[in-house]
Amino acid sequence: MARSDTRFREAFNSLLDVCNTLPVGAELPAEAVMSGAVGVSRTVVRRCLTRMAELGIIAWEGRGKHLLRAPTADDRIALPETTVGRDQLEKRFLGWVLQFDVPADTPLSVAELARTFDVAPHELKEFLASLSRFGLVARRPRGGWMLRGFTREFAIELSDFRLILELDAIAKVAEAPVDHPIWQRLANLRLEHEALARRITTDFHEFSKLDEAFHQAINSVVRNRFMEESQKVISLIFHYHYMWDKTHEMDRNRAAINEHMAIIDALEARDTARACEAARQHLRTSKSTLLLSLRHHALG
Numbered sequence: 001m002a003r004s005d006t007r008f009r010e011a012f013n014s015l016l017d018v019c020n021t022l023p024v025g026a027e028l029p030a031e032a033v034m035s036g037a038v039g040v041s042r043t044v045v046r047r048c049l050t051r052m053a054e055l056g057i058i059a060w061e062g063r064g065k066h067l068l069r070a071p072t073a074d075d076r077i078a079l080p081e082t083t084v085g086r087d088q089l090e091k092r093f094l095g096w097v098l099q100f101d102v103p104a105d106t107p108l109s110v111a112e113l114a115r116t117f118d119v120a121p122h123e124l125k126e127f128l129a130s131l132s133r134f135g136l137v138a139r140r141p142r143g144g145w146m147l148r149g150f151t152r153e154f155a156i157e158l159s160d161f162r163l164i165l166e167l168d169a170i171a172k173v174a175e176a177p178v179d180h181p182i183w184q185r186l187a188n189l190r191l192e193h194e195a196l197a198r199r200i201t202t203d204f205h206e207f208s209k210l211d212e213a214f215h216q217a218i219n220s221v222v223r224n225r226f227m228e229e230s231q232k233v234i235s236l237i238f239h240y241h242y243m244w245d246k247t248h249e250m251d252r253n254r255a256a257i258n259e260h261m262a263i264i265d266a267l268e269a270r271d272t273a274r275a276c277e278a279a280r281q282h283l284r285t286s287k288s289t290l291l292l293s294l295r296h297h298a299l300g
Helices: 003-019 031-038 042-054 086-099 110-117 121-132 152-174 181-198 200-219 225-243 249-268 272-296
Strands: 058-061 064-067 106-108 137-139 145-147
Touching: 003 031, 003 042, 003 121, 031 042, 042 058, 086 110, 086 121, 110 121, 121 137, 121 145, 152 200, 152 225, 152 249, 152 272, 181 200, 181 249, 200 225, 200 249, 249 272
Parallel strands: none
Antiparallel strands: 058 064, 106 145, 137 145
16 A cells, blocks of 8 residues: 555544544634644645545535534544564664664654654554653654653663562562473573573574563563563663674673573572572673663764
């Protein structure tokens, strides 16, 4: 489906939402106002108004446009399926920020970024809204979005919050019953870590996925919707940063494998104190790596 048709569909549905805020018989805002509200040209707005008139939603006589009835769900136009998955969109967004060293407080053009990432504008807005909950992006006072930035302060705050969450998860893993699925996951992860350690000189770049799987397993024992939501942005930032700075990557990943193994050893021994201390050491290392990555990209 052509991007122009997608924009028309999204604009039409957005204008239906505008109409639903008005009483029947009310005059519609000026075309320029509607154009700014939904982020499309006046030409697209007029196409939308023409369709609304055909459906009997509005009366259009000269410059006057009045609402004849409230729009219904049947009036809306189906949107195309996304061509890019959420994970891919996250990678493209972070890659764009890093590649161009986008500074804090940079205004974000939804229309332009949607074209850049090959996603529908409404999907990009939903993605930005999810990041806004963690202060990574923010709505601008007069509409639109801005990047608040991967600043040093952001990295430190996120690292400190991560430490609290994961130490709680570590304690819960140590207390898990013997038949809990986490123990089989840890056994499998031990084998995967040992295998990667043996081929670290050639496959060290594979650590990022293994690191993500390890932390997901640890955090899976906590059933808390707020923690699950927080882990999304933590995973997004911490596991993607391994792609940023390639300096001494093999040595860093070899050391991280050993740190993971120390946590697994302590957990399988049901030694909560040792597991928590091993986790603190690993997360301190991860925090340092993140801050160095930011500095490497002039974002810190």
